[in-house]
Amino acid sequence: MTKYLVLLAGREGEWEAATDEQRAGWHRDHLEFGRVVGDDILGGEALAGTDTATTVRRRGGKAELTDGPFAETAEQIGGFYLVQAPDLDQVLAWCELLPEIYTLEVRPCIEVDLSA
Amino acid sequence: MRHRTTPDDDLLRLALLAAHPSLSPQAGAALTLRLVLGVQTADIARLFLVSEATMAARLTRARKKVVAAGVPLAIPGDDVLADRLDTVAKVAYLAFTAGYAPGSGPDVVRAELAGEAIRLVRLLRSNNPAAQGNPSLIALEALMLLQHSRRDARVDGSGRIVLLPDQDRTRWHRAEIDEGMTLLQSLTGGGAARLSSVLAADYLLQALIAAEHARPARPQDTDWVVISDFYRQLDHLTGSPVVRLNRAVAVAEAGDVPAAFALLDGLEDSLGRSHRLPAVRAELLRRTGRDEEALASYRLALGMCGSDAERAALQRRIDDLG
Numbered sequence: 001m002t003k004y005l006v007l008l009a010g011r012e013g014e015w016e017a018a019t020d021e022q023r024a025g026w027h028r029d030h031l032e033f034g035r036v037v038g039d040d041i042l043g044g045e046a047l048a049g050t051d052t053a054t055t056v057r058r059r060g061g062k063a064e065l066t067d068g069p070f071a072e073t074a075e076q077i078g079g080f081y082l083v084q085a086p087d088l089d090q091v092l093a094w095c096e097l098l099p100e101i102y103t104l105e106v107r108p109c110i111e112v113d114l115s116a
Numbered sequence: 117m118r119h120r121t122t123p124d125d126d127l128l129r130l131a132l133l134a135a136h137p138s139l140s141p142q143a144g145a146a147l148t149l150r151l152v153l154g155v156q157t158a159d160i161a162r163l164f165l166v167s168e169a170t171m172a173a174r175l176t177r178a179r180k181k182v183v184a185a186g187v188p189l190a191i192p193g194d195d196v197l198a199d200r201l202d203t204v205a206k207v208a209y210l211a212f213t214a215g216y217a218p219g220s221g222p223d224v225v226r227a228e229l230a231g232e233a234i235r236l237v238r239l240l241r242s243n244n245p246a247a248q249g250n251p252s253l254i255a256l257e258a259l260m261l262l263q264h265s266r267r268d269a270r271v272d273g274s275g276r277i278v279l280l281p282d283q284d285r286t287r288w289h290r291a292e293i294d295e296g297m298t299l300l301q302s303l304t305g306g307g308a309a310r311l312s313s314v315l316a317a318d319y320l321l322q323a324l325i326a327a328e329h330a331r332p333a334r335p336q337d338t339d340w341v342v343i344s345d346f347y348r349q350l351d352h353l354t355g356s357p358v359v360r361l362n363r364a365v366a367v368a369e370a371g372d373v374p375a376a377f378a379l380l381d382g383l384e385d386s387l388g389r390s391h392r393l394p395a396v397r398a399e400l401l402r403r404t405g406r407d408e409e410a411l412a413s414y415r416l417a418l419g420m421c422g423s424d425a426e427r428a429a430l431q432r433r434i435d436d437l438g
Contacts, residue, residue, distance in 0.1 A: 002186045004186075085186070086186075086188070087186045087187065087188035087190070088136075088138060088185050088186045088187050088188065089187070089188050089190065089192055089196070090188075092138075093196070106185075108184055108185050108186055110184075
């Protein structure tokens with residue numbers, strides 16, 4: 001089994017601007033994703049907007065903070081799932097269940113041995 | 117434990133892995149040639165007009181992505197498989213067209229590599245029922261056979277490219293044309309409803325056009341009315357400006373020059389840097405007797421054209437008018 005991070009990106013404010021009916025539909029999609037993937041979901045959260053983000057860059061031992069996300073792009077990460085799956089095709093099949101408004105980025109995790 | 121795996125399924129598994137949609141089509145095409153057909157890296161580099169080192173790096177990157185991302189060596193369920201076979205078809209056609217891409221001049225090895233793409237589709241179709249009946253792969257095999265059948269007539273004795281109307285048709289491979297035609301009949305016999313995807317319809321229309329060009333013994337017997345109707349369908353299907361331009365040529369050949377002019381409207385935005393747009397416009401102007409404007413347009417095209425064979429053809433037109 002490989003762990004995969006599924007990043008959910010979208011246009012900020014799209015969820016808020018949607019109708020109650022659309023939001024209800026997207027909620028149902030997430031519930032269905034949760035039902036199907038089940039225990040293979042290792043974690044997942046919805047994130048507050050990028051206007052609440054703080055970017056930290058450290059240069060020469062000094063933390064430099066900026067208000068906002070690390071990259072200003074049209075689409076921003078609004079949430080994530082961490083899942084485990086035997087292969088990429090399984091994750092891609094699960095992704096079909098998520099709301100269409102997202103652009104999804106699927107990234108495999110690598111095992112890091114911190115004891116070495 | 118059941119042993120249902122056959123060597124034939126292994127080939128499909130490997131093709132589905134190498135042409136996985138998580139890879140770029142270029143990387144997928146290179147990986148497919150290397151892994152599935154065993155083409156040497158140097159030859160693949162030659163095909164895609166890059167150095168061997170660049171191609172080796174591209175293949176390494178693709179292999180790494182496949183392993184790290186966990187692309188499976190598996191045949192997906194039927195609903196996904198049709199889509200994946202479309203990706204395999206796209207990758208095979210990319211490899212095929214790279215063999216015939218202008219820019220490097222005529223090259224027998226590159227035509228042989230284009231033949232490898234045909235071999236891939238044949239192998240997949242002959243060994244797996246799902247691939248055998250897949251409309252995209254059937255239409256693609258027909259399309260490639262019909263185009264490839266002209267390989268020996270595309271180059272003259274001194275190595276120059278010969279354009280379609282000027283080719284010696286006795287040098288076309290008739291058996292391949294017949295085979296392509298038979299494949300097309302198997303698709304069109306049951307009506308267009310059997311097509312599974314836009315890609316299948318795209319390849320089918322391109323193959324039908326290639327078949328119309330292959331049919332007559334003399335170029336002047338070409339049925340341009342039929343060809344322009346196929347182009348009309350292809351234009352509506354793809355919305356491609358290159359298809360629109362080819363459609364204009366076909367419509368003019370069919371005799372309706374005003375309609376051909378109208379089809380060129382708005383192509384400057386997308387084809388403004390291609391010599392083919394002024395070349396086609398010049399041809400239409402010449403046919404309507406507007407020689408001065410035609411000459412100016414031919415000269416514009418000549419200044420933009422990088423292919424020697426086409427430059428020579430344009431220069432002949434200019435000499436005729438001047």
